[in-house]
Amino acid sequence: MTTPTARLIETEYRLGAHNYKPLDVVLSRGEGVHVWDIEGNRYLDCLSAYSAVNQGHCHPRILAAMVEQAGKLTLTSRAFRNDQLALFYEEIAALTGSHKVLPMNSGAEAVETAIKAVRKWGYEVKGVPADKAEIIVCANNFHGRTIGIVGFSTDPDARTGFGPFAPGFVTVPFGDIDALRAAITENTVAFLIEPIQGEAGVLIPPAGYFPAVRELCTAHGVTLILDEIQTGLGRTGRLLAEEHEGIEADVTLVGKALSGGFYPVSAVLSNSEVLGVLKPGQHGSTFGGNPLACAIARAALKVLVEEDMIGNSARMGERFMDGLEGIRSNIIKEVRGRGLMLAVELDPAAGGARKYCEALKARGILAKDTHGDTIRIAPPLVITEDQVDWALEQFEAVLRD
Ligand SMILES: *Cc1c(COP(=O)(O)O)cnc(C)c1O
Numbered sequence: 001m002t003t004p005t006a007r008l009i010e011t012e013y014r015l016g017a018h019n020y021k022p023l024d025v026v027l028s029r030g031e032g033v034h035v036w037d038i039e040g041n042r043y044l045d046c047l048s049a050y051s052a053v054n055q056g057h058c059h060p061r062i063l064a065a066m067v068e069q070a071g072k073l074t075l076t077s078r079a080f081r082n083d084q085l086a087l088f089y090e091e092i093a094a095l096t097g098s099h100k101v102l103p104m105n106s107g108a109e110a111v112e113t114a115i116k117a118v119r120k121w122g123y124e125v126k127g128v129p130a131d132k133a134e135i136i137v138c139a140n141n142f143h144g145r146t147i148g149i150v151g152f153s154t155d156p157d158a159r160t161g162f163g164p165f166a167p168g169f170v171t172v173p174f175g176d177i178d179a180l181r182a183a184i185t186e187n188t189v190a191f192l193i194e195p196i197q198g199e200a201g202v203l204i205p206p207a208g209y210f211p212a213v214r215e216l217c218t219a220h221g222v223t224l225i226l227d228e229i230q231t232g233l234g235r236t237g238r239l240l241a242e243e244h245e246g247i248e249a250d251v252t253l254v255g256k257a258l259s260g261g262f263y264p265v266s267a268v269l270s271n272s273e274v275l276g277v278l279k280p281g282q283h284g285s286t287f288g289g290n291p292l293a294c295a296i297a298r299a300a301l302k303v304l305v306e307e308d309m310i311g312n313s314a315r316m317g318e319r320f321m322d323g324l325e326g327i328r329s330n331i332i333k334e335v336r337g338r339g340l341m342l343a344v345e346l347d348p349a350a351g352g353a354r355k356y357c358e359a360l361k362a363r364g365i366l367a368k369d370t371h372g373d374t375i376r377i378a379p380p381l382v383i384t385e386d387q388v389d390w391a392l393e394q395f396e397a398v399l400r401d
Contacts, residue, residue, distance in 0.1 A: 096240065193227065
């Protein structure tokens, strides 16, 4: 007899492309930090849809804003104006201290948009010869899945078999200021980097790296683009992860939690003249900036701030990190993180993180293995002390000797 769970998994496998290998749990409901599978089992979500659900599943205030707006007006295209876009601009600009905003849908689209804008800026403002613009990126980056983006990935899974790729990208090691200095030329228009490399396993660069990056970029007229699609909007215990470094990017990319997980909403935020180079007809998106997206994003930002989720991320992150560091285990190689963006790297001898994620699932925690040996931990930012302590008990049970 096949269970409903088995039947849905079999159907997915038969009809779907196999571009993911999910844990075998079929979810049908979410509320706050919890999700439930179709058999009624409850789990603590320690992935938060890769930090898209920072505000917690089905946050009631975001839901109400979505339902209200969906009954009024959903899409006009940018051929006409809508009454939500200006308010979204006003609120996100004030919150992040940005001067210009360009709304898109997925994170990858925000990355592509920034690449187009800095190239054009390079030709029109910096004076780079036509088609010679160079953008410096980091090894082990993750910026999305388009052809443009995977072309400058260093992950063989992400890029192999998908070429030919666009030229104009130069790769340097993450966290290596000398390599960045050596890579900058007269034609360098931008340096694109994640403040913390999430997909690579929550890698934090050495102290002093980002201030030095900021200085180099300013000195050479290079646009500093921070991809905060995962690190931004409270995940690291600050609104933007750049605040930990005491720097400001020229261009900041946000997505994921910009909608609290209700809808794909991303944005390019700019402190500089970069977005000013785009003129009518030169870039766009049918859904980008639509009134439903704007109403949802406005509510998602509002609850993040008004319900002190950023402060809670800092406090609960510290508690979680302290607890993980206190687990006595021979198989833990390192615990890293900032705020509620945490990772436990296991010793390669432990045989990979996947089986520990399976064991956590059996104990009611959904977490994701990344790059073989690392368990990534990123619960919604609304997690409470009791929930952190309960989660720590489960991690201890699974990881202790
Ligand atoms: C998730 C992510 C992206 C891509 O976002 P999509 O919405 O999946 O296109 C880009 N950059 C970073 C750092 C991300 O974590």
